Amino acid sequence: MSKNTTIIDFKHKQAAHCENGVISNLLHHYEIKLSEPMVFGIGSGLFFSYMPFLKLNDLPVISFRPWPGKIFNRITKRLGLKIQRLKFNDQTESMDALDRNLQQGIPTGCLVGVYHLSYFPQAYRFHFNAHNIVVVGRENGEYLVSDPIMPDIERLSYHDLQRVRFAKGTVFTPQGRMYFITGISSLNNLKEAIVKGIHQVCKEMLGIPVPLFGVKGIRYLAKQMRNWPKKLGEKKASLYMGHVVRMLEEIGTGGAGFRFIYAAFLQEAARELEQPWLNDMSKEMTEAGDRWREFGVIAGRIFKNRAGQEDSYIAASEVLLDIADREEKIYRRLRQIKLS
Amino acid sequence: MKEKEVPQDEGLTEGRFEDVCYALDDSGNYTIVRSTGWQPKTDAMLQAWDVIHEKVEQVRKRVLSGELSPIAYFMEKNIMDVKLLSDYAGLPKRKVRKHLRPDHFDNLDDKILTCYAETFGISLEMLRNFRETLEDK
Numbered sequence A: 001m002s003k004n005t006t007i008i009d010f011k012h013k014q015a016a017h018c019e020n021g022v023i024s025n026l027l028h029h030y031e032i033k034l035s036e037p038m039v040f041g042i043g044s045g046l047f048f049s050y051m052p053f054l055k056l057n058d059l060p061v062i063s064f065r066p067w068p069g070k071i072f073n074r075i076t077k078r079l080g081l082k083i084q085r086l087k088f089n090d091q092t093e094s095m096d097a098l099d100r101n102l103q104q105g106i107p108t109g110c111l112v113g114v115y116h117l118s119y120f121p122q123a124y125r126f127h128f129n130a131h132n133i134v135v136v137g138r139e140n141g142e143y144l145v146s147d148p149i150m151p152d153i154e155r156l157s158y159h160d161l162q163r164v165r166f167a168k169g170t171v172f173t174p175q176g177r178m179y180f181i182t183g184i185s186s187l188n189n190l191k192e193a194i195v196k197g198i199h200q201v202c203k204e205m206l207g208i209p210v211p212l213f214g215v216k217g218i219r220y221l222a223k224q225m226r227n228w229p230k231k232l233g234e235k236k237a238s239l240y241m242g243h244v245v246r247m248l249e250e251i252g253t254g255g256a257g258f259r260f261i262y263a264a265f266l267q268e269a270a271r272e273l274e275q276p277w278l279n280d281m282s283k284e285m286t287e288a289g290d291r292w293r294e295f296g297v298i299a300g301r302i303f304k305n306r307a308g309q310e311d312s313y314i315a316a317s318e319v320l321l322d323i324a325d326r327e328e329k330i331y332r333r334l335r336q337i338k339l340s
Numbered sequence B: 001m002k003e004k005e006v007p008q009d010e011g012l013t014e015g016r017f018e019d020v021c022y023a024l025d026d027s028g029n030y031t032i033v034r035s036t037g038w039q040p041k042t043d044a045m046l047q048a049w050d051v052i053h054e055k056v057e058q059v060r061k062r063v064l065s066g067e068l069s070p071i072a073y074f075m076e077k078n079i080m081d082v083k084l085l086s087d088y089a090g091l092p093k094r095k096v097r098k099h100l101r102p103d104h105f106d107n108l109d110d111k112i113l114t115c116y117a118e119t120f121g122i123s124l125e126m127l128r129n130f131r132e133t134l135e136d137k
Helices: A018-029 A036-042 A070-079 A091-103 A158-165 A190-206 A214-232 A234-249 A259-273 A277-305 A310-334 B039-064 B070-077 B082-089 B093-099 B102-106 B110-120 B124-128 B130-136
Strands: A049-056 A059-063 A082-086 A108-112 A131-139 A142-146 A154-157 A178-183 B019-024 B030-035
Touching (some): A018 A036, A018 A070, A018 A131, A018 A178, A036 A070, A036 A190, A059 A234, A070 A190, A091 A108, A091 A131, A142 A158, A190 A214, A190 A259, A190 A310, A214 A310, A234 A277, A259 B019, A277 A310, A277 B039, B039 B070, B039 B130, B070 B082, B070 B110, B082 B093, B082 B110, B093 B102
Antiparallel strands (some): A049 A059, A108 A131, A108 A178, A131 A142, A142 A154, B019 B030
């Protein structure tokens, strides 16, 4: 084996979402067996924000997830894991640091842009700079990459990996960021971590005193949506609708803006905490998810056929209001959760 | 969503991956189901690309009519704006803006052109003989 060949025995598993997937795969490597939904739940990955005054490519900012990196921060804090994070100004130095890690057998998470990610399908290659991958080896000058979106290990050349690690952008740039686990815990505070994770989601979905976030944000979006055709004209209104559906589904939400992953988490939490009422909460969250999909179908008709128009916007808005009511009930009850 | 309801519509993944979805099995437990795609999502993504393609087409015409330089066309084609292009090519924004004008483009030396060609992932010839490339489309 040449000096430049290192292959870490890393179990790659495909996931719905990159951040959860990378964390789940990294933890499994250190024998901490947490599923993707569990990682998502403990890391409080569920969120909603609608900020119409902030525009990206002429479209209002809508998000179903917290700021990239948040899930990772929360899970390491709640489980007491030690991690190291590095950021670089010098590109060669960032690649050297990665090589040193690989030689020591440390699987290393990297933040990358997807526009130049050569194995990604063309239609997914936008200038999106908060994708997560784990680099797990180097062979014949190529890097072995565990990308949670892909079914198998992928390969990237030195040049390609360097380029995506230093992707440029207007909102956020990865700057060669990499992270890896340096110390693990025994998981004896798992139950407490689950409860903390649930509390934070409830707090953020109910309690932020500005109407742009959580269930208030969903209602705000619903109310504005009714007026989109009048206010923006048919074409732009239909673009806005398409935008909402993309945010809801595009890369790795596991369906319905993470609602189904969260329902799966609640089911696991019911078992782990021995609190069967969480199964009912899971059911209700699944129903909310199903309603989000119904919303997607109505929205889809608008931007596909350009038919129905104003009636359809009102129908879509009604579904969102119903979702906000349903979810509010769920979070109000979940908020009561205690360690039994 | 139940396992059997997980949509298997046409997707845009070129067969490179399938989406991981979480759905309920017959006994009401969550399980992982793979999905080839979901029509509303596919349509929403196609809509976003249509907007980009429309813009590229408009700029292509303006380049051919001599109003803009080919840099403008390749910038649009790579979904970039002046800021992003300036970052990738390592040139000041002020200069990039200047190079979008055909008269300035004609005077560019190979060194600068190479910066752009590398950023766009095309050859220097393609950038120099842009008319052939652009008229083909």
